[in-house]
Amino acid sequence: MNTSGQETKPLLEVKGLSKVFPSTVALSEVDFTLYPGDVHVLVGENGAGKSTLIKLITGVHHKDGGVILLEGKPIEPRSPRHAQELGISTVYQEVNLIPTMSVAENIFLGRQPMRFGMINMRAINQQAKQLLRGFGLDIDVTRNLSSYSVAIQQIIAIVRGVDLSAKVLILDEPTSSLDRHEVERLFSVIRSLKQRGIGIILITHFLDQVFEIADRITVLRNGHKVGEHRLAELTKVQLITEMLGKELTAALDNKQVTAREDGASTKPFLEVRGFARHGMIEPFNLVIRQGEIVGLAGLLGSGRTEIAHLIFGIDQNDQGEAFVKGEQVNLSSPRKAIQYGFGLCPEDRKVEGIIGELSVRENIILALQARMGWFNYLSRQKQDELATQMIEALHIVTPDAEKPVKELSGGNQQKVILARWLVSNPEFLILDEPTRGIDVGAHAEIIQIIKRLAQEGKAMMIISSELAEIVDYSDRVVVLRDRKKLGELEGNEINESTIMQAIAAN
């Protein structure tokens, strides 16, 4: 660990950096300092502003306020390439190299050594081999990049970046698909880079790794910086608290346990036993009753979205069985799941949820229409009626029902997807991060809707990174970590601190 960080001059300094997107403030007056030879870890949930910060530093987006200083001089990165020329290299989770070309060629693409006007293949291979050996990697550099594991590919990307004279190296979730051994290998590369005085910004959501490699940690939440710490100053619970919740003391004022005689019944709607898929989620049992809201709490990558995908039939379980109202069912496709009365509001609204070019009306009636079949077409009048009704009921803000849904704000898009399920009258709704990237007003409205739906007797399973939110509406909370269900909290046990302690528990 570099303890002399304080005395040396900062390598990269960011002051008051802000970025505003049409519907949200993505980053608000964030300060960030990176010293040479330091590993500075950025943590925070999705939408916390980590990737926005990185994109501003690497020139993917352009800042709306603040300054970026590299070795004391202000810089204005125009593009990732420009940032790289300035000395800031980035390695992404999806490796940004050419999978169909050899390892050596990937390292030297665009700057191949030439001889007699020809690319000197032998020199490329030799130099690549030597470079990689310098990082403890002895592999056949003439093989295609795609024939190596993601870990090796990432190290290759790092080596290329560093060889292009990087001063700052940004690693964006490099470890999310690596095993223990590979992470170790990557970390040893990172340690040798530290010794060369390179400053490293690391994004990861694996807390153990944070405590293993970090010198300094910055926590972001909802676009704000909520804390910066030297590693030694920090405990795990403290870190999770900053990432997910309010101050622990504030969180301790419990939710009032409201009586559930209105809607909640003891009749299970869905029950899964020993449900699992290798590599996605370890076997778990789960019961969801009619009128009950079950919250899934856990960090990103804990297996929460995987559970939603398994239950909705997007991915198939390879173990275990599922029962709907006591009858065994086969959840082999979304269409099947929908037939049993399921609905899913997915995490990635743009890619998995909305049909962007189609109108609000068409998006709303889509699932109902798909269930009714090709020839049983809802009359235009009925469609307008349903759309109008939903626009009013859910307060969808749109000039009219014919507006392409992609032109709506995130919150309204989320309401349209909710409306899509509500018109087809489901019995069980899975909501994956229903309030992410949504402004405060719409946020409150969506939570109201969720509570009302439960009162009407719908079974609900909700994934959220906002612990306060989960505490607010859940009857039961399932705690997950590292693709494994750790346990459930019920009734009075549900508050932010118990959830956080459950996530952090060893």
Place this chain on the structure above:
Amino acid sequence: MRSRYIPLLMTFVVFVALYLIAYSRFSSFGSMRVVGNLLRDNAYWGIAAIGMTFVIISGGIDLSVGSVIAFTGVFCALMIGRNGWDPLATFAVILTIGTLFGATMGFFIHYFKIPAFIVTLSGLFLARGMAYVLSTDSIRIDHPFYKQISDLVYVFPDRGRFTFAAGMFLLILIVGIFLAHFTRFGRNVYALGGNSDAALLLGVPVGRTTILVYALSSFLTVLAGIVLSLSKQSGDSTIAVGLELDVIAAVVIGGTLLTGGVGYVIGTFIAVMTLGTIQTYLTLDGSLTPWWIKIVIGILLFSFVALQKLLSSRKRVQSAKEQLATAPLPS
């Protein structure tokens, strides 16, 4: 065996197998006469196929090939045969026109984001249309230079003939392999087809490479037209209709992925020779009807595309398995 060579190997195996079958039936396939004729007869579209290989490796497509060959033939015939231009000067002019034509298509594709399919389709109409505008007649070329070129042959002991066209084909083959593997341009083409977003980040000049690759394709296509003009000693605006399909089929059968990033010039050469062998076999046989060649090309095309799909999905399954095996362990 590296999986990237499997399609190439398949191409080679199919060629050898077909050639042996042909040889077992007609012993003349063992003579330089047939070999020489194979090279001569397939030279012109083989040269065009080498250009197409670059386009497809870059992730694009060029439908204008047949029309450009026809236009070149008519242009040469008109200028040399009717207007008495010097052949070499004519060739220089038409090669320049062709290169600019290709560069323009590349420009439209890159800067205006119009799909390559549609841009080169307009190119197909334009080139064929210009050929018709120049002349709808078949024009003979009677020029001493053409005679000299046709006399430029090496005769093997068994009276097999190694012609100028065959020589040009082999020359372009070597130049193509060199360009693809030993120049920055060539490697950029592969990078572009492999992952164009990453290529941009890695510093590949994407716009310039796109323009150059279509320019190269049109240049080679014009060259193909010249070779055809030299061997036919005439120009006709109705020739080579739909030739682009055979060319694309040969490139795919040669192991180049239509999704871009993977492919070999030598594979295209072998595929051209394979299709040429089938053609020669059907001609020699006489009892087998000529339409079988189209069906055989279709079957070969299907087999190779299916094989590539199989290889890539197997790779995907493998990497998925790897990912499962390397999922983070519970701490």
Place this chain on the structure above:
Amino acid sequence: MELESKDAYSGQDAGQKSRNGGFRITRPKGGDSRALWTLVALLVILLSGRLISPNFFEIRMVNDRLVGSLINILDSSAPYVLLAVGMTLVIAVKGIDLSVGAVMAICAAAAVVLIRNYENGATAFYFQPGFVILITIVIGAVCGLFNGVLVAFLDLQPIIATLILMVAGRGVAQLITGGQSPTFTNDAFAFIGRGVVFGIPFPILIAVAVLIAAIILVRRTALGLLIESVGVNDRASYYAGIQARMIKLSVYMLSGMCAAIAGMIVAGEVKSADPHKAGLFFELDAILAVVIGGTALTGGRFYLAMSALGVLIIQSLLVGLYVSSLHPTTNLVVKAFVVLAVLLIQSPEFRRFITKPFRRTS
């Protein structure tokens, strides 16, 4: 949720209700202005034709058949309209069908071979002209099924998948005819291509009927909505319970069936089937017509009637050039430039490129 319970959610904020209360139920505006411009383009071409040739708009009755340039435009458009109908649906699901020309050749060949059997005295019921038509359409559907399976279930790129049949199809057509261009004399079958009803050439009626039937099929059922949904975002559509693969498969089959009818029209017109030339390059003009009609190659929203308008534009251009004093050899050149102009105008990047100098000064 019960549909009647809409008030359950609206109690929160009464002001909100009035904000959304006064909807107008309007149709999308974008399609209308595009339709207008495409119509203008057609009119400009037709009027140019009128300027070149004074009797361009003249329609006379000769031997109970209407004749004139306008009738020629409609008549020659008929097979293209059929192809464009299928092609529009295929393109709407992010696909393309290069094989339709070859499928036309296959179907023309099959139909003519069957009809010749009938003429030569074969008595089996399936040699009757009515059945021949049915069988031919089934053959077209099978060709479409082949393409559809490759695209929807083997996940091949549509260009490659349909290229296979495009290359092999003409060989298959030659195989069926034995390499000949067989002719027939049966007037009942030839009626498809050269019949006249109330003075109007029958192919025009077929094209109009199929166009209307297709519009009814996709707009009076949910098919059109599901096609557009799959074309815009097939993953989200799948998550919403749509059988995306089946939708893709069925549009390729529809395209094959349209090609079959177009093939019979072409065969009926000349009372023969030429496996080399029947439908040659028809796929390219069909794709072009669809693109001119405003359906993007990237899939999604589609416009069947506009595609038909696209066909009329191309055919008016050709007929206009034919009656003009311009040498007929310039047809393709003019066509290339018109196509290019249409494509460039549709490219947002080009419009930005053109308007850049003006924006800078302002």
